[in-house]
Amino acid sequence: MVNALKKQSVPVGAKAPMDRLWEDADSVDRGLSEPALVIDIDGFEGPLDLLLHLARNQKVDLARISVLALVEQYLVFVDRARRVRLELAADYLVMAAWLAFLKSKLLIPQKADSDEPSGEEMAEQLAFRLKRLEAMRDAATRLVNRNRLGRDVFARGNPELVVVEKKSKFDATLYDLLNTYSGMRQRQSVSQVTISRRRVWSLSDARVILQRLIGELHEWTALEHFLIRYLSDPEERATAIASSFAATLEMVREGHLEIRQELAFAPIYLRRGKPQEGSVSGDNIAQEVKQNV
Amino acid sequence: MSEGTQAQIVPFDDESGDSDAADRSEAAIRAMHEAERIAEAMVFASAEPVSERLIAEKLPEGTNIRMVMKRLSGFYGLRGVNLLRVGGNWAFRTAADLSFLIHRDQMDVRKLSRAALEVLSITAYHQPVTRAEIEEIRGVATSRGTLDVLLESGWIRMRGRRRTPGRPVTYGTTLEFLDHFGLEELRDLPGMDELKGAGLLSARIPSNFRVPVPPADDELTDDEDPITQMDLEELGLLTPMGEEDD
């Protein structure tokens, strides 16, 4: 659910890494030469879950949490994650923005005539949400620990009555109905897509187009630049680039073209061929461009 | 609760109610009650008759299993279910005089075939819909039998006839349909976003994909004619059962 790059391997789903993170926080601040920060948010289900965990770390009743401290901790977390170029899912950043706003509200005295919610109200809102989420978690735990049918208690193993109440001669639930409908419509729509919608440039199509254009290529020209008239449809972009690039490789081999790329993912340049040694190996480029496409 | 308590103070058949050994006797009674509970639960939960050996395995060693079962079957003797010995094993059975309560064949509820579910769901969402339109959506021919089953179920009905060449019959759902599936009205059928949200539809369906909104009421649409008596006869509404497709 959460995209996090892990600097070091840490147990997935364990809460422990977070504890460590905050225990380490001071020492990290003291020295810039600290080893790579261990951050794992795989175990968290979104920003609220993370906040709840941070609140728990204050080791007080949820009703007594310091909202401001919580905001600080969260913002420090996000800040740190960015410093190590960790990719955070958008909802973590949205929460960070909201919390930064909340922090400013809490620190700056409130204008009395303001229509906006006060910092206190916003803090209440946050605390309420945390408390409610925690309550639901506790409830879930209590629920699964009840005596459950098929685990702790059992029904008659050899029932004599198949169905007690004859409401209808046929048996189907709303879920059956909706599931069937969705599945069928989806199947039909998918088969239509693959047949009719996808346009693919074949290698020979691309070659014909390239050959037609080749007279214009006296100077180094970016592949994308002269394909631009074909790239108006974004869905066609990938196939156009892939097929025409494959075609250029063939034409390079035949000596009709020269091809150049400064570095990986940089634009690919083409010009009319003057057969010579040492041109860029097509295979390498093919590898890189594949990733690019 | 009172009976349960009384059961504990019934003296054993083969033991004298010696007041000197009252403590020992009470412990024995408790043990017997527990053994009965265990035997009772095992036979109840089992899909097949249970052997005495299997029950004995779960009882404290030295328990007189024969007596436990004898007491239990005696206990159930006058009740609505009896504990019977079936080929050396034990099973619960409805008391013979109450067998009128059990009507196996009457309770035979059929599951709708996948084809029927598909046709039913299309009818629900796309009504008023003709058979040709149903076939177009499903991508396969619909056998006469599938529609018959659904008409028989009382969940779909002929609504009218489309004002197009051939005047095809249009189908729609019934009140029983709403009733059975717990819908207040047709528009309670979830739309595309809801189906996606529930994980029933993929989030990556084509952009031109639509889930129609069923009509708010049963009124005929502008391009529908009512079905007349003549139509009914012409349609030969007493169609014999056909085979189901799929």
Next chain:
Amino acid sequence: MSEGTQAQIVPFDDESGDSDAADRSEAAIRAMHEAERIAEAMVFASAEPVSERLIAEKLPEGTNIRMVMKRLSGFYGLRGVNLLRVGGNWAFRTAADLSFLIHRDQMDVRKLSRAALEVLSITAYHQPVTRAEIEEIRGVATSRGTLDVLLESGWIRMRGRRRTPGRPVTYGTTLEFLDHFGLEELRDLPGMDELKGAGLLSARIPSNFRVPVPPADDELTDDEDPITQMDLEELGLLTPMGEEDD
């Protein structure tokens, strides 16, 4: 056998054992015993909970079904199988303390993911609840398949649509949910009353919900608004000092 006989001479709760009306009383006792047998047989025969209405249909008119069931469930209270009430229906289930009798490999309990479990409990406590509200409470989008799994398990169902713009589908729990978790009714959900009392079952944030706002920094600690402090104490919500936020 002896217990069965004894059960017949237990006087009714609502009838005095008047010796003048002994004949009438004995007939009533017999009728009650027969009603119990019928109810017992019906529920015992079924693996699924049987509705009280259906049982009543098989009993002589005027039978106090409530009392019949109450006596029966009391009677089975201490036995190896118990008679339980599930959302207006009745079912026999093995006693919870005897779960050790059943082989582990016979267990058929779905293992829910943490996310699915959370969605299930939110649905149970907040129903009728929309997907957006569930997401609000969890603070995270419901992943594809979570609701799907719960719908398929038969524990949650689409209840209807909220009368708000967009008419979102509302979700709720099923009878199977109650049956599986051994709940007589939704009010028996663990902690339901406390949660309701604490205002935590509200989808919206209640206007009277007060939590402490910690002081902005150490200097300001002394300048706290005394009225606010009083409010907080009144609600049992005390402000921690600002050590943490440095």
